[in-house]
Amino acid sequence: MMKKQLFLTAFCLGSFALQSLSFCGFYVAKADTKLFNKTSQVIMVRDGNKTTVTMANDFKGNVKDFAMVIPVPNVLQKKDIRIVENSLFNKLDAYSGPRLVEYYDENPCSPRIQYDMLESIQYNNAIPTSISMKDVKRNKVLGVTIEAQYQVDEYDILILSAKESDGLKTWLTENGYKIPTAAAEVLAPYIKNNLKFFVVKVDLDKLNEINGTTNLNKYIKTHDNENIQNLRPIQISYTSPKFMLPIRLGMANSTGAQDMVVYAFSKEGRVECTNYRTVKIPSNENIPLFVKNKFGQFYVDLFERAHDKENKEAIFLEYAWNISPQFRGAKCDPCVGPPPIFTDLTKAGVNWAMNNGNQASSNVFFTRLHLRYSRNTHPRDLEFQVTPNKEHFQARYILTNTAVGDLSCNAGQTYCATVIKNRVNELENLSQLTSWSTVEYSGYVKEYYDLLKDKNILNEVKSTQKNKQPWLGVPSNESRLGLKIALFLSVVFLLTFAYLIRQKNPLASK
Amino acid sequence: MRAISLSTKSIFFQDARNYQILYLAAFLVFGIFKLHWDLSLIKVSAILFTTCLTQFAWIKINNGQLSSLKSGLITSLGLCLILNSTSIITLSLAGMLAISAKYIIRYKHKHLFNPANFGIVLSILIFNDAWISPGQWGSDALFLFVLTVLGGFILHKIGRLETSLIFLGVLFLLEFTRTVLYQGWEMDVLLHKFSSGTLLLFSFFMITDPMTIPNSKKARIIWASILAVATFILSTWMQLYTAPIWVLFFMPPLTLFFDKIYPYKKFEWNNN
Numbered sequence: 001m002m003k004k005q006l007f008l009t010a011f012c013l014g015s016f017a018l019q020s021l022s023f024c025g026f027y028v029a030k031a032d033t034k035l036f037n038k039t040s041q042v043i044m045v046r047d048g049n050k051t052t053v054t055m056a057n058d059f060k061g062n063v064k065d066f067a068m069v070i071p072v073p074n075v076l077q078k079k080d081i082r083i084v085e086n087s088l089f090n091k092l093d094a095y096s097g098p099r100l101v102e103y104y105d106e107n108p109c110s111p112r113i114q115y116d117m118l119e120s121i122q123y124n125n126a127i128p129t130s131i132s133m134k135d136v137k138r139n140k141v142l143g144v145t146i147e148a149q150y151q152v153d154e155y156d157i158l159i160l161s162a163k164e165s166d167g168l169k170t171w172l173t174e175n176g177y178k179i180p181t182a183a184a185e186v187l188a189p190y191i192k193n194n195l196k197f198f199v200v201k202v203d204l205d206k207l208n209e210i211n212g213t214t215n216l217n218k219y220i221k222t223h224d225n226e227n228i229q230n231l232r233p234i235q236i237s238y239t240s241p242k243f244m245l246p247i248r249l250g251m252a253n254s255t256g257a258q259d260m261v262v263y264a265f266s267k268e269g270r271v272e273c274t275n276y277r278t279v280k281i282p283s284n285e286n287i288p289l290f291v292k293n294k295f296g297q298f299y300v301d302l303f304e305r306a307h308d309k310e311n312k313e314a315i316f317l318e319y320a321w322n323i324s325p326q327f328r329g330a331k332c333d334p335c336v337g338p339p340p341i342f343t344d345l346t347k348a349g350v351n352w353a354m355n356n357g358n359q360a361s362s363n364v365f366f367t368r369l370h371l372r373y374s375r376n377t378h379p380r381d382l383e384f385q386v387t388p389n390k391e392h393f394q395a396r397y398i399l400t401n402t403a404v405g406d407l408s409c410n411a412g413q414t415y416c417a418t419v420i421k422n423r424v425n426e427l428e429n430l431s432q433l434t435s436w437s438t439v440e441y442s443g444y445v446k447e448y449y450d451l452l453k454d455k456n457i458l459n460e461v462k463s464t465q466k467n468k469q470p471w472l473g474v475p476s477n478e479s480r481l482g483l484k485i486a487l488f489l490s491v492v493f494l495l496t497f498a499y500l501i502r503q504k505n506p507l508a509s510k
Numbered sequence: 511m512r513a514i515s516l517s518t519k520s521i522f523f524q525d526a527r528n529y530q531i532l533y534l535a536a537f538l539v540f541g542i543f544k545l546h547w548d549l550s551l552i553k554v555s556a557i558l559f560t561t562c563l564t565q566f567a568w569i570k571i572n573n574g575q576l577s578s579l580k581s582g583l584i585t586s587l588g589l590c591l592i593l594n595s596t597s598i599i600t601l602s603l604a605g606m607l608a609i610s611a612k613y614i615i616r617y618k619h620k621h622l623f624n625p626a627n628f629g630i631v632l633s634i635l636i637f638n639d640a641w642i643s644p645g646q647w648g649s650d651a652l653f654l655f656v657l658t659v660l661g662g663f664i665l666h667k668i669g670r671l672e673t674s675l676i677f678l679g680v681l682f683l684l685e686f687t688r689t690v691l692y693q694g695w696e697m698d699v700l701l702h703k704f705s706s707g708t709l710l711l712f713s714f715f716m717i718t719d720p721m722t723i724p725n726s727k728k729a730r731i732i733w734a735s736i737l738a739v740a741t742f743i744l745s746t747w748m749q750l751y752t753a754p755i756w757v758l759f760f761m762p763p764l765t766l767f768f769d770k771i772y773p774y775k776k777f778e779w780n781n782n
Contacts, residue, residue: 165694188694241749274751275702277648279546311650379698383751387641391548391596479639484599491564491610498613499571 039259040250041089043235045349046243046266046386052349053245054235056089066202066231069172071195071249073240075147075159082235083153084347089233091344092263094337096319096368098281098299098395100292138174142167147196154207155234160197164188168197186248195246200234235349245382247373257312257374264367265350266386271367273315274383278369281306281316282433286398286465288426288444298397301434303370312377319368320393325353325360340366365390388479400426400465407451414461419448421463526667527580533660534587534715537707540653541591547646554590556598561586561605568613581625582609588626591711592755593633595640604629604640620769620776622762624722631759642752647707654705661714668777670718672727673734678704678713680738688746712754720777722765729768737761 043054055070139145143163150157162168165188190197208216250258264271272278282302291298306316325342345353345364352361371382402419406412423445427438452458478484538554541547565582569575586605595601608629612621633640647653665671685703689695717723717737724730737757744753 185694189689192693243749272643272645274644275706277545277645278643280548311648313648379696379702383749385641385751387594387643388639389594389596389641478597478599480637481599483636484603487603487607491606494610494614495564495567495571498568502571502573 039261041093041261041263042245043089043092043263043348044243044245044265044271044384045351046264046271046384047352049241050237050239051243052235052237054084054088054233054348056086056233068198068200068234069249070198070200070236071190071246072159072198072236072238073195073242074238075161075196076198076236076238077148078150078152080237081150081152081157083155083232084235086232088344088347089263091337091340092348092368093261095339096263096321096366096394097337098318098397100295100397100399102292102399102401139171142171144168144171151203151206152234154202154210154232156201156203158199160199162187162191162197165191190246190249198236202231237349243384243386245384247378247381257372257377259370259372261318262367262369262371263348264369264384265345265348266365266367267352267363268386268388268390269365270317270320270387270389270391271369271384272317272387272389273369273371274385275380276371276378276382277310277314278317279310279314280393281318281370281395283393283395284398285429285433286400286422286426287430287433288423288441289399289401290441290444291397291430292399295397298430298434299395301436303372305433305435307372312372312374315369315371315382317367317393318370318395319366320389320391321366322362322364322390322392323366324362324364326362327364402448408453413452413454413457416448416451417457417461418464420445420452420458421461422465423448425463425465525577525580526664527584529664529667530584530715531580531587533664534584534591537657537711538587538590541646545646545648548594549590553598553601556602557589557605558583558586560602561589561609564606564609568609572613581612585609585612585625585629588715589629592626592642592708593630593640594643594646595633595637597637597639600633600637600640603637604633607632617766618769621721622765624716624719624758627716627755627758630755642708642755644706644708644751647711649702649705649707654707654710657707657710658714661710665714665718668718668720670720670723670730673718673723673730674713676731676734677717677738680735681742684738684742688742708752709754712758717754717758722762724765724768724772724774725776726768726772726774729772729774733761733764733768736764 041056043052043056045052055068144167145161146158147161148157148159160168160171162171165184168187168191169184245260245262247260262271287298303316307314323339323345325345340348342353342360350364353364355361371378400422403415407416427441427444430436431438449455542549542551542554562579562582565579565585569578585608589601589604589608593601593604595604608625611623611628611632612625615622630640630642634642661674662671665674682700682704685700689700689703690697717734724733737754740757741753744750744757750756
């Protein structure tokens with residue numbers, strides 16, 4: 001019954017999405033093929049007041065239907081807009097994703113979690129590429145100004161400002177964008193907050209040129225060059241004290257929750273949310289060996305359970321690490337993918353990865369945040385801050401490969417009893433982390449229980465499992481230690497001084 | 511001024527500071543065990559120990575009453591609830607500096623800075639490894655309700671409730687005008703802003719320390735309104751999400767000014 005209901009929900013979402021227009025953050029299609037449905041991925045790089053945001057895009061369908069609207073704090077220059085390769089997201093995702101670690105044979109293994117991403121709106125007709133005088137007049141009536149217009153590789157980009165939401169709504173409708181009612185309602189606050197609108201569509205000719213498929217259609221009629229997958233991510237940079245991600249436009253159409261994974265880079269340390277709680281995803285737990293084959297599902301269920309436990313509003317920390325090329329400590333334990341190299345960082349917008357003297361920087365801190373949001377639980381856009389917290393963290397789950405063979409000797413019997421207790425422990429962990437019913441896995445415990453000749457041994461041994469936390473390479477050097485010692489000594493000196501004065505003149509004190 | 515007759519209460523309940531200690535300690539337990547803060551018991555103990563030890567030393571030097579240790583405890587709990595750092599040294603020093611400032615920076619037998627506020631702001635400014643997480647409380651409605659009601663009750667006891675209400679009221683009015691009336695956001699956007707545990711804790715605990723705010727009621731009303739307006743400006747146009755804490759740090763000159771033009775007798779804790 002439950003399963004059926006879930007399926008129906010997923011189906012409705014899918015079909016609804018395909019028919020309608022959606023904005024930044026809205027996910028279209030294929031609820032059943034990937035692990036986390038409706039997931040967007042964003043890279044955010046923050047350096048002082050400068051923010052670089054990269055939005056991944058795996059829109060699938062006719063590129064003519066693709067368009068995207070993102071509220072931005074100011075009118076961007078052409079140099080502030082770049083196109084990056086999809087592989088960047090794949091690398092960051094693979095590197096920072098939740099991981100499994102196997103003990104005894106030290107063979108780290110973890111299936112990479114695939115995320116879907118789409119920040120797109122469906123687009124009705126082709127937008128006229130040139131703007132006529134008539135258009136200009138009409139725009140004036142509607143209070144919509146085209147602040148800038150750029151062509152960046154395969155994308156046509158407009159930056160709009162608007163005086164009031166009705167005008168913008170009409171403009172978008174007249175120019176072929178279908179606006180959902182709910183989205184129109186949140187346009188007003190953005191306009192009043194002086195945000196501009198970054199509107200993107202794909203130039204098909206340019207895309208064909210880039211892909212080298214311009215003349216292909218002459219010879220192969222069946223080649224569907226309009227059904228291109230994996231549009232390249234767009235990267236924008238701006239300077240503004242605002243360090244936030246607008247999620248409200250994206251959820252305008254959505255009836256359900258959507259996921260977002262944020263890869264954040266800073267000089268100082270972890271990035272955290274200031275208007276929602278940022279909490280660590282449960283980590284470093286011992287789990288049964290059989291989870292290895294269904295780690296994807298395990299993590300999906302773990303996330304869902306953690307999300308429920310935190311009132312569906314918390315934002316989860318999945319990874320936090322100093323990944324500077326210069327940093328000498330371990331970059332991960334275990335590493336799921338190769339650590340991002342210098343060029344990856346530069347592509348992501350970390351422009352301090354190499355300093356003026358051509359030396360690799362030692363202060364690139366990487367934070368991966370994962371949130372599931374909906375209109376009810378997250379009424380406000382996400383606001384972030386960079387903290388000086390450099391503590392490392394990773395979502396890491398531990399498998400233990402037990403010994404096999406003849407275990408009939410005394411030590412072997414004790415070992416079996418320990419394994420039984422450990423495995424019960426692992427099953428209980430699994431049940432708590434994911435809500436899976438673990439009774440059906442009784443064989444997992446029975447395997448070693450049957451090897452016990454005298455069941456009384458069980459009363460004599462304890463589980464040996466403690467959460468094996470690796471040394472995370474947390475920088476141990478105290479910041480400004482000299483100043484701290486000086487201040488400490490000053491306080492002690494003052495106390496002594498005040499004490500001496502009081503001895504001389506008791507009236508001087510209170 | 512007191513609404514509750516003291517004669518019927520046991521000695522414990524006569525000093526509002528006892529309530530404050532219970533109140534803050536309860537939220538610390540809630541934060542650590544329910545909200546899973548990254549605050550280890552070692553850090554908490556270090557803050558409590560160094561802050562109270564510093565307070566004890568200053569009491570001895572000044573021949574003060576040992577009951578002032580309660581104020582030290584309140585300051586250290588306040589630090590635990592608001593300040594974050596990965597360094598135990600930073601947290602301990604924040605407590606030491608907070609208490610010492612209370613005894614050193616004085617004017618007419620009144621200390622100028624709210625000790626916890628001073629410790630927080632100073633350590634963020636100079637140590638490079640401390641910060642405030644305004645989002646750490648979440649917006650759990652029941653918890654916030656308890657925070658408000660208990661906070662209100664304690665303030666009622668020490669007669670400083672109007673300061674919190676004026677601060678929150680003015681801030682709410684300004685935010686309502688901008689967020690809802692001007693920008694057109696829905697009401698739940700505004701309510702979410704005000705369901706921040708950090709803001710409520712600040713309103714009910716920090717700005718109501720009777721020792722560091724104006725003595726006269728009239729002055730406090732104007733003082734709280736100024737605090738609210740400054741907070742609104744900083745958080746709206748400078749995206750400073752911890753604005754009230756910074757504004758409070760710069761309020762002492764105003765407090766002195768108001769004490770001068772609206773003189774009123776200084777608050778004394780009931781130490782019985």
